[in-house]
Amino acid sequence: MAKEKPGKLEVTSFADHHVITQPNPLRKVLLRVPESDLDDPVGRAEKALAGLSGEFKNWMTIEADRLSAAHAAILRSGFTDDAREELFRAAHDIKGDAATFGFPSAGAAAESLCRIIEHAPDLDQVPSDLIRHHINAIQAIVRERTKLDTAATAGVLSRSLRGIADEFLTYANRDRPEHLEAILTPSIIPTE
Amino acid sequence: MYRIDFNKLRFLICDDNPHMRRILRTLLHSFGAREAYESEDGATALEMYTHYVPDIVITDWAMPIFDGLELAQMIRQPDSKGNPYAPIIMLTGHSDKRRVTVARDAGVTEFLAKPISAKGLYQRILNVVANPRPFIKTKTYFGPDRRRNTNNAYIGPERRIGGEMEVMQQPSLLDKARSSV
Numbered sequence: 001m002a003k004e005k006p007g008k009l010e011v012t013s014f015a016d017h018h019v020i021t022q023p024n025p026l027r028k029v030l031l032r033v034p035e036s037d038l039d040d041p042v043g044r045a046e047k048a049l050a051g052l053s054g055e056f057k058n059w060m061t062i063e064a065d066r067l068s069a070a071h072a073a074i075l076r077s078g079f080t081d082d083a084r085e086e087l088f089r090a091a092h093d094i095k096g097d098a099a100t101f102g103f104p105s106a107g108a109a110a111e112s113l114c115r116i117i118e119h120a121p122d123l124d125q126v127p128s129d130l131i132r133h134h135i136n137a138i139q140a141i142v143r144e145r146t147k148l149d150t151a152a153t154a155g156v157l158s159r160s161l162r163g164i165a166d167e168f169l170t171y172a173n174r175d176r177p178e179h180l181e182a183i184l185t186p187s188i189i190p191t192e
Numbered sequence: 193m194y195r196i197d198f199n200k201l202r203f204l205i206c207d208d209n210p211h212m213r214r215i216l217r218t219l220l221h222s223f224g225a226r227e228a229y230e231s232e233d234g235a236t237a238l239e240m241y242t243h244y245v246p247d248i249v250i251t252d253w254a255m256p257i258f259d260g261l262e263l264a265q266m267i268r269q270p271d272s273k274g275n276p277y278a279p280i281i282m283l284t285g286h287s288d289k290r291r292v293t294v295a296r297d298a299g300v301t302e303f304l305a306k307p308i309s310a311k312g313l314y315q316r317i318l319n320v321v322a323n324p325r326p327f328i329k330t331k332t333y334f335g336p337d338r339r340r341n342t343n344n345a346y347i348g349p350e351r352r353i354g355g356e357m358e359v360m361q362q363p364s365l366l367d368k369a370r371s372s373v
Contacts, residue, residue, distance in 0.1 A: 019337075020327040022277070026247060029197045030322055038193050045222035045310035052218055059211045092254050093209050096285030096306030100215060107307065111287075187287040 049100075056101035057142075063097060064106070064142045066090045071135050079123045088117045094138060105154035106141040109134055111187075112162040119169050119179045130168060134161055196321055198224030204246035205230045206237035206263060207283070208255045212308075216250060216283075219310055223317070234258035238266055242274050248320060250313075253284035253295070260284065261298050268299035270334045277327060279320035279336075283308060299335025301325075 012019045067090040074083045091113040098107030113134040120126045141154045166183065173179040198220070205216050205228055213230050220228045229244050231237040235257045241249065249267065251260040258266075264280050266272075279301040284291070287305045295303050302316040325336040 016330060018329040020329060024321075024324050025277075026201070026279075026321045026324070029200045029247075030194050031197050033193055033195050035193050038195055041195075041198070041223045042310045042314050045219045045314070048218050048222040049215065049310060052215070063211070089208075089254060092285050093212075096308075097209065097211060099307035100309075101211075104307075114285075182288060182290060185288060185290075 053102065056103075057145075060094075060098065060101045060103050060106065060142045063090070063094050064139050067094060067110075067135055067138060071131065084117065084123060088114060091117065091134075103141055103145070103154075105151065105158040106138045108155075108158040109137045109141065109161055112158070112165045113138075115169060115183065116165050119173060119183055121172055121176065121179075125172075126168070130165065134165070137161055194322065196223070196318060199226045201225055201227070201248060201321075202244060202246045203228040204237060204240055204244060204249045205251075206232075206234065206249065206255065206260065207252040208232045209252070212252065212283075212306075215308060216313075219308075219313055222310075223314060232256075234260060234263040234266075237263050241267060241278075245275060246278060248317065249278055249280045250283055251280065253282060253286055253291070261295065264295070264298040264300050268335050270329055276334065279324070281313075281316050281320065283313075296338055297333065297335075299333075301336050 008022065010021045012021075067087070070083065070087040070090045074087060077083060091110045094110035095107050095114055098104060098110060113131065116126060116130065116134070117123065137157050141157070145154070169183050170180065173183060203220055203225055205213055205220075207213050207216065207230075210232070213232070217228055217230065229240050229246065231240050233256050234251075237249075237251065240246075241263075249263075251263055253260040260282055264282070267274070267278065267280060268276050270276055280299065281302045281304055282295050282300045283304045283306065284295075285306045292303050301320055304312055304316050325340070327335060328337050
């Protein structure tokens, strides 16, 4: 859409690398405007996002049901590659979406589940209750939000699960330093 | 003061989650964008990339068929017929530092960890529009310069080999400590 043709590339060569520069192909979309003409695109977008919020609970329910379905498939047929992948993907989507949809504690519980799937040396050796409790917690947070006293209850629940999961993973990976490092390194996302 | 004329930008969104695609579309349209193409897997995204020639790609990491990381690697082929220089913003639920490094090494321009925010997305877009980085080509890497800042206080070997000065001799931290005693 920024129709300007790419500018001529300028290549500077060094012994083991080349530095390639070109005139900024997107510079025409950058407009200099007086401060009085500045609008607020971020505010506008936040308002639009708030307009979507009526759908968030429904979306979250769909995501939680997808997770439960993935878990049910594992209970039926075990941890096949496809089943593991689907469970991870469903949990990972909740991890990424839930805070935007207003369910940050569900996101935290999903993150904890993702870590179990990613770092457990053998998923068949993970206590089945550990996985089940994560999924039940996510379902409860999503479906019972109006009944849970406060968001704090959901927070306590997800933090407890994370603590237990971390304890399990730290022990299970005691001889796998690369996993141990990943487990113990703090996330780049601030906690809720 | 500057503002971005979003209606002149063409976006390609790649995310397998329909809810996240809807969120992204809503945000981009609110910013003023009119053209935002969507795909739900890396393979379709690559086809759309060639066909629509987007100005900016926003991609998830974990996706079926091939993922966002592979998509970035395929776009960043210096000899490809398509445009290997388009900014790629990786929007992902992965939140560990190791993943950021892997994405950077695949040629991703900006990394945005979920949960998404209007401000975070706008800032990444502003950055790729207003502050494009030169591209670096080595035997093992082709993509935007991974050095974002010039650090005059850097101590250590120069990892890029130049023409005349192949290795910058820097005192080791231990030597520095010894000399200051």
